Amino acid sequence: MGPFSRRTILQGGALVAAGSFLPAFARRALGASDAAGPGRRKTLVFLFLRGALDGLFVVAPTDEPRVATLRPALALPPPKGATKTTPPSLLDFNVPGFGLHPALEPLLPLWREGSLALVHAVGSPDSSRSHFDAQDYLELGTPGVKSTPSGWLARALGKTQLQSRSPLDAVAVAARLPRSLQGGPDALAFANLDQLRLRPMAGAPGGPTGRTQSQTSFEALYQHAPEGAVATSGREAFAALEMLEKKLGRSAPPPSADYPRNPIANSLRQLAQLIKADVGLRVGVADAGGWDTHAAQPGVLNNNLGQLAQSLAAFHQDLGARAADVVLVAATEFGRTVRQNGANGTDHGHGSVAFVLGGNVNGGKLHGRWPGLADDQLYEGRDLAVTTDLRSVLAAAAASQLGTRDVPALFPGFSGIALPDLMRS
Amino acid sequence: MLRKVLLVLVLVLVVAGGCSRHARKDVSPELGREVADAAAREAALRDPAAGLLLSEGEQLEHVLSRTSFGARPGDTERVRRLGIAGYLEQQLHPEELDDSRVEAQLRDYTVLRRGAGPLAHELSEQRKERQEADRQKAATEAAAEAARPHQDTGPVTASQAAQSFAAPEPAARIPLAQSGPVATPPVVEPAASAQHAVERLPASGAAQVPARRGQELRRAPGRAGRGPGFDYVADLSEAKLLRAVSSGRQLQEVMVDFWFNHFNVFAGKENEPALLPDYEEQVIRANALGSFADLLMATAHSPAMLVYLDNRLSSSTAPPRQPGRSSAWVRERKPDPARKGKPNVPPKRGLNENYGRELLELHTLGVDGGYSQHDIIEVARCFTGWTVDQPNEDPRFVFRAALHDDGEKRVLGQIIPAGGGESDGLRVLQILLNHPSTAKFIARKLARRFVSDDPPEALVTRIAATFARTHGDIRSMLRTLFESPEFWSRRALRAKVRSPLELVAGSVRALGGTIEDPLALARAVARIGEPLYGAQPPTGYADTAQSWISSGALLARIDFGLQLANGQLDGVQVDLKPIASGTPGPEDVLQRAVIRLGAGELSSETRSYVLGQLKDGPCKPGLLAARAVGLLLGTPELQRR
Incomplete structure (x- = not known):
């Protein structure tokens, strides 16, 4: 830190209690106790497939005769082999009675090596088919109750035993902090890591020196701002900036995988970067949209599922050895109607599918219980029923990654347990 | 008596x-002359804990902050002269305000006037050409890489093309979508290009300012990944920014922003870029201060909404009543060159619940408004046949009886008898307009925009009563708001966090900026987290601070202030001379900058810290002024309105 900021600090400090204007930067530097920073940690990543993904399209039953009559435009022929064929058919992923959508081919190696599991007929006990409501319920972890003051990941993090807090304990790659992380320990949200920098002020030197000056100035400004959402965000932002600078430095190493160019990959690449840099990340959240397929579902999902699969595969490869420390759950707010609608799409439904990827995952298995598609087996006569509460999937992942085994504390009002057998330990 | x-x-x-x-x-009658004073006094009496009644200066600041995108130099004085009631009445009647200056600026934006027909036609032609080029490219590549495994993400197949009149436009092809958030579905290459558009912003320092102006970049043909609809949405975004910054009809612009978000349509779907200009001009702006009933009607009939929420694809599941009519439907279709050589099969029939659901949940009753899944299906049945004629050539609303479910329906307890045809949908809209939940839902949303994130229930009730009394007259609801003690309470003063658009437009307004390239401002709005026309979900953007503010977005806000003050926002100049003139000391510069930005009361900590930074700063008055403005724009105080 140059003489510039030092002088500034003294000027400011003279007006309040001496030294209290020191930015967190400087104070921590003076304390210099946690120079090593957080080390290797276990991380839980939640990828929210917002928009209601059609689980029946992803993992399609092959011996349910009703599929062909209820959704003729959405049904693919049963597997003909392990690779893609023309015309496309479902992929054989070694689960009798089901085929995997061919766009998910990039995930087959992860499935075979046992790091990817799927859970079918998973979802919420609440009957809402409103995106708005159902996304809230999922993020709060309390289906049917909107008054819950905190998100489920915020509670999970709050229950986690941490040796030392990191400003990067919880990160959402999103323009706004998702509800799942609100109401708990500080969490950081950013759309892009590159966004986390300030340009030099007028009259300041250019380059890193000027940027650091800007950062120091605004950090001090926000340190003493009156309480409120703005001030809190500011303080979190500057603490995180400091940690990032310490861990990532000026130039981050390139990822060790070829990510496709799409928003999901962009988010996962950044989370992988944080995990590999040992910034102390325990919870990462990202969004992936584009599943609300009321029309032209085959084309839209073929593309979007392909993007998802390529992104997940790249994430896993990029993590390398650290994949052992990471579990990613990708889930959606509800599924879609079994019957296709008038536009070769589907409307809002109930049960869907969840992806669970990572080192400790009991993969290569389709978890859950198949409810069937006969009229009396459908939920409200139209949708895939829910036989596995998504909360038991999330509880299993949280227990594995964050050590939080108190399910009722994580999900108030939930009497279920963590899904057995989903995790290796 | x-x-x-x-x-x-x-x-x-x-x-x-x-x-x-x-x-x-x-x-409703015009606002009384002393409305602000009286309401402020009543507020202080009713709620002494809120603090002193607002001073005249605070009243002026408050009213400008809520009814405009922020005060320009001289606005406060102007409103003082007019009187607050006089100013508000003027703003409530934008048609009587001369806005020729900004209208002249908008003359170049032909997209606003060309109409959906020519735009849709041009867009579909461009897309066909591009698809053809893509196909050829794919064929060449396929031949070259015959050995590699088959990829299935190629061009739209014939069956998909038959289902949708245009290939779904990937979200990221809209000019300002940013990477990451909910708003962008995953897509192949265009995602990266939109990200690229945002990343073209100089990260820091004048050296990194791109040599070419944004205008040129945008007009440059064949720029990688730029989709055919890009220009329309870019022009529309520019027009929105120009109006937000320069129009004298500020309340109208605020309400256009409000209603667009309420009746959100996403530019990334199908051929929305061609439909959005008409939607914003004819549907939203034309009714922004009119009647909610007209607004609801107009959105329900708009091709933009019918496409966005898929109602155009919704039809009765039952076979048509008059067998002769089913083939008539096919005859009505204009031959589509893209379908040449393909069998002319009518699309599959079936109900689509999307519009029905969002109409109830987001446009009228609200999510807790008291409807069931059954009501959604019944409403969707009522709207079957409300579709778009010639979506690619001359998109217009059309009711097709052959697609309509003509059976009896029961909506929110009311029977809609069989045989109603097109009027079924109108009946539904009427039921919704008369429903108390709609009045309450709209009232709460207005109070949230104009008063605070968690508005007092008594105020919501009063606005809802005005809604019921006036059948949703928007001006009357706003008058109820403006004469309410809750609006003039100290609790409401600077209680709102500025949205990204409000922050960007407001900063430029305060500094009397001149805009050469409004797209630079639109890009700044996107970077702060809310790309214009880029909200994918039908909810639009959330209207409370909690969801706006995140660490990353806050840094983007601070950085925008620095960029603007430093003169690094390419295509936008701010006038710092009034702050820098003469040889002012740091105190003078700070004082002038605070006034210029309408920063009101800075906390003593903020003030002394900023002053310290100025004393420590450059000597040249211009740089000193820029530093003061850059620092102030980034303070917590200036994030609020």
Whole structure:
């Protein structure tokens, strides 16, 4: 830190209690106790497939005769082999009675090596088919109750035993902090890591020196701002900036995988970067949209599922050895109607599918219980029923990654347990 | 006696109104001259804990902060002269305000006037060419890489093309979508290009300012990944920014922003870029201060909404009643060159619940408004046949009886008899307009925009009563707001966090900026987290601070302030001379900058810290002024309105 900021600090400090204007930067530097920073940690990543993904399209039953009559435009022929064929058919992923959508081919190696599991007929006990409501319920972890003051990941993090807090304990790659992380320990949200920098002020030197000056100035400004959402965000932002600078430095190493160019990959690449840099990340959240397929579902999902699969595969490869420390759950707010609608799409439904990827995952298995598609087996006569509460999937992942085994504390009002057998330990 | 007096009063008002303003169709009386003062006094009496009543200066600041995108230099004085009531009445009647200057600026934006037909036609032609080029490219590549495994993400197949009149436009092809958030579905290459558009912003320092102007970049043909609809949405975004910054009809612009978000349509779907200009001009702006009933009607009939929420694809599941008509439907279709050589099969029939659901949940009743899944299906049945004629050539609303479910329906307890045809949908809209949940839902949303994130229930109730009394007259609801003690309470002062658009437009307004390239501002709005026309979910953007503010977005806000003050926002100049003129010391510069930015009361900590940074800063007055403005724009105080 140059003489510039030092002088500034003294000027400011003279007006309040001496030294209290020191930015967190400087104070921590003076304390210099946690120079090593957080080390290797276990991380839980939640990828929210917002928009209601059609689980029946992803993992399609092959011996349910009703599929062909209820959704003729959405049904693919049963597997003909392990690779893609023309015309496309479902992929054989070694689960009798089901085929995997061919766009998910990039995930087959992860499935075979046992790091990817799927859970079918998973979802919420609440009957809402409103995106708005159902996304809230999922993020709060309390289906049917909107008054819950905190998100489920915020509670999970709050229950986690941490040796030392990191400003990067919880990160959402999103323009706004998702509800799942609100109401708990500080969490950081950013759309892009590159966004986390300030340009030099007028009259300041250019380059890193000027940027650091800007950062120091605004950090001090926000340190003493009156309480409120703005001030809190500011303080979190500057603490995180400091940690990032310490861990990532000026130039981050390139990822060790070829990510496709799409928003999901962009988010996962950044989370992988944080995990590999040992910034102390325990919870990462990202969004992936584009599943609300009321029309032209085959084309839209073929593309979007392909993007998802390529992104997940790249994430896993990029993590390398650290994949052992990471579990990613990708889930959606509800599924879609079994019957296709008038536009070769589907409307809002109930049960869907969840992806669970990572080192400790009991993969290569389709978890859950198949409810069937006969009229009396459908939920409200139209949708895939829910036989596995998504909360038991999330509880299993949280227990594995964050050590939080108190399910009722994580999900108030939930009497279920963590899904057995989903995790290796 | 009282009744007599009222009658006379009404007569006088009617006569007075009739003499002076023929154009007006006001349902509620004009605001009283001392409305602000009286309401502020009542607020202080009713709620002493809130603090002192607002001073005149605070009243002026407050009213400008809520009814405009932020005060420009001189605005406060102007409103003081007019009187607050006079100013508000003026703003409530934008048609009487001369706005020729900004209208002249908008003359170049032909996209606003060309109409959906020519735009849709041009867009579909461009897309066909591009698809053809893509196909050829793919064929060449496929031949070259025959050995590699088959990829299935190629061009749209024939069956998909038959289902949708245009290949779904990937979200990221809209100019300002940013990477990451909910708003962008995953897509192949265009995602990266939109990200690229945002990343073209100089990260820091003048050296990194791109040599080419944004205008040129945008007009440069064949720029990688730029989709065919890009220009329309870019022009529309520019027009929105120009109006937000320069229009004198500020309240109208605020309401356009509000209603667009309420009746959100996403530019990334199908051929929305061609439909959005008409939607914003004819549907939203034309009714922004009119009647909610008209607004609801207009959105329900708009091709933009019918495409966005898929109602155009919704039809009865039952076979049509008159067998002769089913082939008539096919005959009505204009031959589509893209379908040449393909069998002319009518699309599959079936109900689509998307519009029905969002109409209830987001446009009228609200999510807790008291409807069931059954109501959604019944509403969707009522709207079957409300579709778009010639979506690619001359998109217009059309009712097709052959697609309509003509059976009896029951919506929110009311029977809609069989055989109603097109009127079924109108009946539904009427039921919704008369429903108390709609009044409450709209009232709460307005109070949230104009008062605070968690508005007092009593205020919501009063606005809802005005809604019910006036059948949703927007001006009347706003008058109820402006004469309420809750609006003039100290609790409401600077209680709102500025949205990204408000922050960007407001900063430029405060600094008397001149705009050469409005797209630079639109890009800044996107970077702060809310790309214009880029909200994918039908909810639009959340209207509370909690969801706006995140660490990353806050840094983007601070950085925007620095960029603007430093003169690094390419295509936008701010006028710092009034702050820098003469040889001012740091105190003078700070004082002038605070006034210029309408920063009101800075906390003593902020003030002393900023002053320290100025004393420590550059000597040149211009740089000193820029530093003061850059610092102030980034303070917590300036994030609020």
